[in-house]
Structures are given as C-alpha cells and as structure tokens.
Amino acid sequence: MTQVKLIGVTLSPFSRRVEWALKFKGVEYEFIEENLQNKSPLLLESNPIHKKIPVLIHNGKPICESMVILEYIDETFEGPSILPKDPYDRAIARFWAKFIDDTCIPLLGKVLFGKGEEAEKSKEEFGGLLKILDNELKDKKFFVGDNFGFADVAANFMAFWFGILEEASGVVLVTSEKFPNFCGWRDEYINRSQVKEYLPSRDVLLAHFQSRFQSPK
Template identity: 90%
Template sequence: MVDVKLLGLWYSPFSHRVEWALKIKGIEYEYIEDDLHNKSSLLLESNPIHKKVPVLIHNGKPICESMVIVEYIDETFEGPSILPKDPYDRAIARFWAKFLDDKCIPLLGKVLFGKGEEAEKSKEEFGGLLKILDNEFKDKKFFVGDNFGFADVAANFMAFWFGILEEASGVVLATSEKFPNFCAWRDEYINRSQVKEYLPSRDVLLAHFQSRFQSPI
C-alpha cells in the first residue's frame, strides 16, 4: 500500500494545489493539519529549510514546495495528466506557474499589507501584472489553450483567493471594466464543475480573512 501524507493548512491555496493534484490522480492520502504558530516536529523535520506547508511525504520521503509536489505527483502516479504532453505546452504551463508565484502573489501581499507610498507603488505594479494576464486571456479560456491543467492548478490563488482577499480587505484591484478578460477567466474558472469540488468554502475563507484584516496589528 502506498504511504502518502500531506502536511497542510486548511486556508492555504498552496496546500489546496497539492490536494487537487492528489484527487485528480485518485490517490488516497492522510491529511495532517499543521499549526504555523506552533509548528509540529514532523513539519520541522520534513521541511527544515523553509519550515512551511505543504509537504508531501511519500513512503517516508518528504517533498516540499507546492508546484514541485504537483509535478512529482504527476510524474509518479498513474491517472490523468496534469502537465501537458506537448513539450512546448509544458514549458508554457511552467512559465505561467512561475509568473504567478514569483510575481503576482508576493506583490499582492505588498499591496494588501504594505503602508503608504510602498502600498501605492505596489498597487500600480500589480495593475501591470493584471494587464499582462488580461491580454493573455484575450483569445483563450485557460493558460494553455482550452485545456485545464498545471498552470491553472497554480492559478487557484489568483482565481479564487484573490477575490476573497479583495472583499475581506476592501481593496478592489480587478474590475471587469479595466480587466474584462481576466475577470471572465476568473468567473469561468470558479464555475467549472470539475473545479468547484476542489475549492474550499468561500464563506468560511472570507470569514477567516476578514478576521485577519480586522485584528489589530
């Protein structure tokens, strides 16, 4: 029997990426919720460099970083492919996954949690990233044509968590007037039947992040 454990966090988009990949492949796994304010010894032993979730433990061996884990799952287990078969399409999928993780997510953090001039500058820069994504979705439904896959799993944050964070913080960044293609992609993404089953409750997530924004720093 395959021994698969996932150390995760219920509100983390990165943890949900890995759960999504496991479910696509039909893999049974043990989910272990961790506490980032009181990190378990298993987490610290399994990811001593970054000390964060998610961590996949497969037959006693840990793998870290969400999209690295998704690729590992895709390559290791039988089932529907997550990465495209075509080498060019595979490269494009990896490019957009890296763009989302390296550019979009860190900058959004500066927009929402930065102060004064830094926040305003970050907001302007983030608008530039949304423009890039808006142009990308001008003539297609997903990152690699009409096929939902690796880059779209990576995009769960921008498609789902981003809108919740906008509402929780009161900072609106993406409107259909300014970014019609991006917003249409986001709506299409969330409303696809094969996506809905992998997303957590919007109401529960919203309540969680509203409490975070309302808490005194």
C-alpha cells in the first residue's frame, strides 16, 4: 500500500497547490502541519537544501518544490491529467507557471513590504506584469484555453491570496476597469467547485495578513 504524506502550512499557497493536485487525482494523504518558526526534524531531513515547505513524501521518498511535486503527482498517480497532453500547451503552461513564481510573486512582495521609492518603483513594474497577464488571458477562461490546469494552479496566489493581501494592506493594485481579463479569470478561478475545497478560509487568511501589516516594523 502506498503512503503519501505532505509537509506543509495550511495558509500557504504553495502547500495548497499540492493539496489541490492530490485531491484532483483522488490520492489519500496525511497532511503534516509545519511550524516554520521551529522547523521539525522531518522537514529538515526531507528538504535539507532549502528547508522549505511543501514536501511530498511518497513511500518514504521526499520530493520538494511545489511545481516539481505537481508534475510528480501528475506522472505517478492515475486520474485526469494536470498538465495538457499537447506538447506545445504543456510548454505554455510551464512558461506561465515559471513567470508567476519567478517574476510576479517576488515583485509583489516588494510592492507590499518595501518602503518609499523602492515600493513605488515596484508598484509601477508590477502594473506592467498585470498588463502582460491581462493580455494573455484575453478571450480565454484559463491560461491554456478553456481548461483549468497546471498554470492556473501555479497562479493560485494571484487568484486568491493576492486580493486578500490588497485588502489587508490597503494597497489596491487591481480593478476590473484596468485589468478586466485578469479579473474575469480570477472570478472564474475562485468560483470553480473543484477549487473551493482546497482554498483556506478567507477570514482566517485576512486576519493573518492584517496582523502582519499592523505589527510594529
């Protein structure tokens, strides 16, 4: 009998990516909540290089990095595909996943948690990234046509966590007037029945971020 464990954090978008994939594939798993302020021996042993969550442990073997884990789950377990079947569509999905992780999320951190001139410059740059995403999503429900999949799961932070961060910080970056296609994709994302069950509580997440923004710098 296979054994699947997931070391993660309930409020983490990266953990939630993996949970969505496991549920989508119908894989039973044990979720192990990690304390990032006091990292467990299991996490440090399973991911000794980066010491980060999430980590999937399958039959005693650890796999690290959320998008690597998603591909592993897709290739290992039976069920509907997460990545598109067409090679070109797979490449497009991987491109947007990497763009979001490597470019969008780090810059958003600078917008929300930076100070002064750095924050203002980052805000302008981030607006440019939103224009790119808005243009890509024109006339499409999701990043690869009408099918929800790999790139959209990678973009869960932009679809859900981002809006809550805006509310908690008081910094408004997205409006439907400026970015109608992005907002349409976000609404479609959040309202999908297969997505709702793997998203954390909005109220809990909002309270978490509000406490961060209200705490002394």
